[in-house]
Amino acid sequence: MDLKALHKRHVLTPWVAQASLSPPLVVRGEGVWLWDAEGHRYLDLSAGLVAVNLGHGHPKVVKAIAEQAATLAYAAPSLFHDKRALLAKALSDLAPWPEGARVFFTPSGAEANEDAIKFARHLTGRFKVLAAYRSFHGATHGAASLTGENRRFPAEPGIPGVVHFFAPYPYRSPFYTDDPKEEVQRALDHLERVLLHEDPHRVAAIFLEPVVGSNGVIVYPEGYLEGVRALCQRYGILLVFDEVMTGFGRVGAAFAAERLGVVPDLITFAKGVTSAYVPLGGVLVREGLARYFDEHPLPTGHTYAGHPLAVAAGLAAVEAYREEGLFARALTLEGFFREALLDLQEKHPVVGEVRGLGAFFGLELVRDRETKAPLSPWHAPFSPPMQRLLQGLFQEGVYILAKHNILLVAPPLTIREEEFLEGVERLSRALRRVEVEVLG
Structure with a gap:
């Protein structure tokens, strides 16, 4: 054949x-x-x-998947599950917040970004979200709307409330400068101008890949992410890092937020959490925000949220990253x-x-x-x-x-x-x- x-x-x-x-x-x-x-x-x-x-x-992850498949291959997300608990605790320990975090598991990074939009809107009571033009956040309808590049086009018209802006790209500066410091200042001025035109008090979140992924592996010049963080603080906007590519050791730390020294409010992840052996993504929500859902229903869910095979693979992968x-x-x-x-x-x-x-x-x-x-x-x-x-x-x-x-x-x-x-x-x-x- x-x-x-x-x-x-x-x-x-x-x-x-x-x-x-x-x-x-x-x-x-x-x-x-x-x-x-x-x-x-x-x-x-x-x-x-x-x-x-x-x-x-990797033998440790392969073994964990096989053992989980022989034990329990599916558990409804409304039930508690041992590997879900252990992996969530391990991820909370890796998160950049001293207070810790809670995890909402998803089947993929695209769904993680879509759910992060829902969380941001519920947590802030605001509607708009911003994302960079040179970005990719997934191909499902909401994640594609966040995306700034041409893979967004097949999903148009997208979900309402998404606004794009230009971020630094030193090799092909959208701000007409060869000076990295000037690039940062002009980029931050541009972002604040967009915020002011959209009314920053209507903006729930800014989504950024801390290092741009498939659109060029662009490392932002020093000061840019810090400046975005400061703008978010000034206007009460949540900062969301899409770490689907940069997470789990890719840039020299568990998350780019740690390597770069800029702490967001939420982190979306996927890919490396299981070394891609089983599909798994999720949203890390810092504890101070996650407490909101103690008294308010969580506004999302998936049949495969925290699938036993996936979380077992993720737990083994995190252990392997640490041990090696x-x-x-x-x-x-x-x-x-x-x-x-x-x-x-x-x-x-x-x-x-x-x-x-x-x-x-x-x-x-x-x-x-x-x-x-x-x-x-x-x-x-x-x-x-x-x-x-x-x-x-x-x-x-x-x-x-x-x-x-x-x-x-x-x-x-x-x-x-x-x-x-x-x-x-x-x-x-x-x-x-x-x-x-x-x-x-």
């Missing part, structure tokens, strides 16, 4: 036209490697969708990754910028470094050169997540230095072939 043909015939693949698809049919994973049905091996340089932080096939020192490992990887990727940039003029934090880096690909013309345009399908680059990476035995003209280099936190260098060399060969076509 031709399983690849069967997959193409019956499965719809997200976000792309289906006719030309021909990715590998993966059947096995171990550590940082994937194998296809023909036995070819691929280095997973993006941890799936920046999610498999423990690497593939993986929350902090990205701090030791960061300098090594940066040096290797900057060396790659020196060799390849198609690499316009290298940026990132921890084990989370983006390569912005351009046709011309002077004009910064992107290799693949914003708000459009991948350009032919970008398509050929991704095909070439598969031929080199590398999987990398790409969005627009950005490659997301975010391997499992368990990657060894020699494996990373091997991946960079394979990436270099694929880039070289595209450069001959694009640059001559």
